[in-house]
Amino acid sequence: MQTDDPTMSVSSALVWACRRDLYLAARSRAELAVVLLFFLLVASLFPLAVSPDPTLLRAIAPGIAWVAALLATLLGLPRLFAADWADGTLEQILLAPAPLPALIAGKVLAHWLVTGLPLLLLAPLAGLQFGLAADAIGILVASLALGTPILSWLGATTAALTLGARGGASLLALLVLPLAVPVLIFGAGAVESFAAGIGAEAHLSLLGAGLILVWVFGPFAAALAVRIAHE
């Protein structure tokens, strides 16, 4: 941290928190791999459960990819604050002479970089499994790129709220999944309307608007949730 100036600026706080969480993630790569494997595994279950018919699979592919992405994000959420909360690091972050929303934003950014970004890179693989066309895969990746950060922010706020609460992961799912419904609809809808020939611009624009909204309000809501967890 800086030595001469007692308070950190917003950008340096964000970069510091993000870099710290990326270091920690790099030290536990197995956990990261589990989330990605989970995504591919859930996507592979659907042909087994529904039917191997290519036309049916192509029709439901965007929905499956999005549901799998949603569940994979959910799986990674408890890691965001739980370990820092358990060993007291989060309390130190709260007391640090730096803007808390910026520190939280750094943590969420790091979380997205280690779970959301790899999902984007894996999504084409799932798309090929389901026989999606190349341009439809492009739209799927674009919708995931805009949508998964929204999921990270919704998840960060609720994960902070459930710190120390009984119920853990299942409680988190009950809180996050209803809130994530619009992201799911617009994300999967983008690929479907593209495939139907209507074009995906409307859905992608709405996802983009949501992305801007969560980056404006998310840091403050999540910071408030972290403060509440330490009362």
Add this chain to the structure above:
Amino acid sequence: MMTTGSFWFQFASPARFYPLAGRMIPWFGGAAVLLSLVGLYIGFFVAPTDWQQGESYRIIFIHVPAAWMAMFVYLVMAFWAALSLVLNTRLSAMMAQALAPTGAMFAFVSLWTGAFWGRPTWGTYWVWDARLTSTLILLFLYLGFIALRASIDDPRRADRACALLALVGAVNVPIIYFSVQWWNTLHQGASVSLTAAPKMAETMLAGMLVMGLAAWAYTIAAALHRVRSIILEREAHARWTRELVR
């Protein structure tokens, strides 16, 4: 201004509000019973049979007020939640906590009665229609609120965590509503609108509005009753509660 402010703020104290709520419950409870008797009488004996849907349409006298209240109670809950975060008043959080089960009950009732109405009218209990789906999600939001409340032991922390959750939910409710609407719509348009002339018989409308008022009165009475129990539970250490229950 100052005097009216302090007049209202004195009821933010649970000790002052407890007897006031006790005096209001019989009035709102009585109104709920009377209004629902009148509303059901209008609904079942006065309102004419619908030429298209036959007698099965009469379920709207329960269904529509329940759906109204399910949405409205969430907003009221979010209002109390915001107040508890801003003013840090315990009673506001208790009000939000007391409203949640009633809201969840109304969401459930509107889904259940809707299913019974849908079977003869649409030929199916459930369709993935916009309004049905958004009411279902609303029910999940209520249940999440109740579950979060139940899983945090420290009541003050639970108050604030639930308040934030209710606010995030309230911001999300319109987004969910419109996203689901663009996604799929089979449900008929709103039956009652303030801008267009009502499309239904006057007596049907009257029955529905009376039932709506009954649901309103019931909600107030039930929430006040529940908030009294919550006050007793949480203020059990205070002297006035011990003197009260002795």
